[in-house]
Amino acid sequence: MAITYIALSTTTVGSGGASQVEFSSIPQTYNDLKIVVSGRTTQASTADSVYFRFNNSTANFNARVLYASGSGVGNFTDTRYAGSEPGSSATANAFSNIELYIGNYTTSSNKIYLVDSVTENNAVEAYTYLAAAQWSNSAAVTSIIVEPNAGTFVQHTTITLYGIKNS
Amino acid sequence: MTDKLTRIEVNCATGEQKVIELTAAEIAELDQQRAKAEEERAAREAEEQAKAAAKAAAEAKLAALGLTAEEIAAISK
Numbered sequence: 001m002a003i004t005y006i007a008l009s010t011t012t013v014g015s016g017g018a019s020q021v022e023f024s025s026i027p028q029t030y031n032d033l034k035i036v037v038s039g040r041t042t043q044a045s046t047a048d049s050v051y052f053r054f055n056n057s058t059a060n061f062n063a064r065v066l067y068a069s070g071s072g073v074g075n076f077t078d079t080r081y082a083g084s085e086p087g088s089s090a091t092a093n094a095f096s097n098i099e100l101y102i103g104n105y106t107t108s109s110n111k112i113y114l115v116d117s118v119t120e121n122n123a124v125e126a127y128t129y130l131a132a133a134q135w136s137n138s139a140a141v142t143s144i145i146v147e148p149n150a151g152t153f154v155q156h157t158t159i160t161l162y163g164i165k166n167s
Numbered sequence: 168m169t170d171k172l173t174r175i176e177v178n179c180a181t182g183e184q185k186v187i188e189l190t191a192a193e194i195a196e197l198d199q200q201r202a203k204a205e206e207e208r209a210a211r212e213a214e215e216q217a218k219a220a221a222k223a224a225a226e227a228k229l230a231a232l233g234l235t236a237e238e239i240a241a242i243s244k
Contacts (some may be wrong), residue, residue, distance in 0.1 A: 009177045011184055018175045019189060019197055025180035045208065072219075076211065150204035152172065161179065 002167060006030075010160040013153045017042065020147040023161045028106050028140055030163035035082075035146065037098040038158045043087035043151030047119045047127050050098065051080040053145035054111065054135050063115070063133035070124045081131055083117030087151060094120035095157070105141040110134050172197065 009023055026033070041048040052061070063081035067074055083098035098117040105111055115131035135141075146159055172189040189197070222243070229239050 008179045009182065011175055011177050013175065014186065016171065016173055016186070018186070019172050019193075020174035022174065022176045023179055024176060025178050027179060043204075049204070072215070074215065150201045150208075161177075 002165070004165040004167065005034075006163045006165075008161045008163050010158065013155055013157040015155045017152045017154055018157070019152045020145050021153065021159050022143060022145045024143040026105075026142050026144065026161070027163060028142070029165075030106075031104065031166045032164040033102040033105050033141070033144075034162040034164055035098075035100040035102070035144070036160045036162070037083065037085070037100070037146065038095045039085045039098070039148075040090070040093075040095045040154045040157060041085050041087055041148040041151030042154060043148065044089060045087040045150075046089045046121055046123075046125050047084045048087040048151050049078070049081060049149035050083045050085055050096075050117075051147050051149050052082040052100075052113075052135075053080065053147070054137070054141045055139055055143055056145065057135075057137065060136040061133065062136070063131050065115075065129055065131040067127055067129045070126050078131075081115065081133060082113075082146065083115050083131075084119050084127055084129055085148065085157075086119045086121055090119065090126075091122040094122065096120065102141065102144075107140070108138045110136045110138075111141060 011021055058080060061080040063078040065076050065078055065081055082100055085096035086094045096119050100113060100115055102111060102113040113133050117129040119127045172194055173186050174189060176185045176187055226239050
């Protein structure tokens, strides 16, 4: 059976923290990309959003997000939304679990991506998010920045980029 | 955590990973982003609180009309 799922790069944030993680020179030889994040940020809240930049662009992103908070459900629109992570108010040493699937990243059509994210917190206030999002741009995705919306990634945050082939 | 803000750059072609200190312009952009995020979070929280208050008020009015807690829960879904 052909190997269709390859870990292209993985990085773990060191003791100084990091405000962004960028994957550059992404090979254009796969059909889809997947990013897996186990992370936490310094933001003084229970949850902090994570955002994308494709090719360092912050424009023309649209996301529709559904969430459950532990005490209710809701939805909101956002721009570069790419999941949520525990902030410093969440249970100590609890990290998020985020999966991001970017389909057909080399196409000249708009890029669609899916977000499946949970924040970990040993309390009622813990969040799960599902989002459908689009980057309206004809350029192939050659670099991806993952960044917290407000805080910085703490030590031991791990982000892995996978390339996926359909055969 | 150190005081110096950094970012990590991972080159997928070479496997090289660099930890790069942010420039003054990047720090300013980050500060702006954080302020905007806090505004958005506060707005979202206020909206959720307003919705919860409206729901509680509606349930209280229904209870005053004589509906049981089970009946109110049934029509709240």
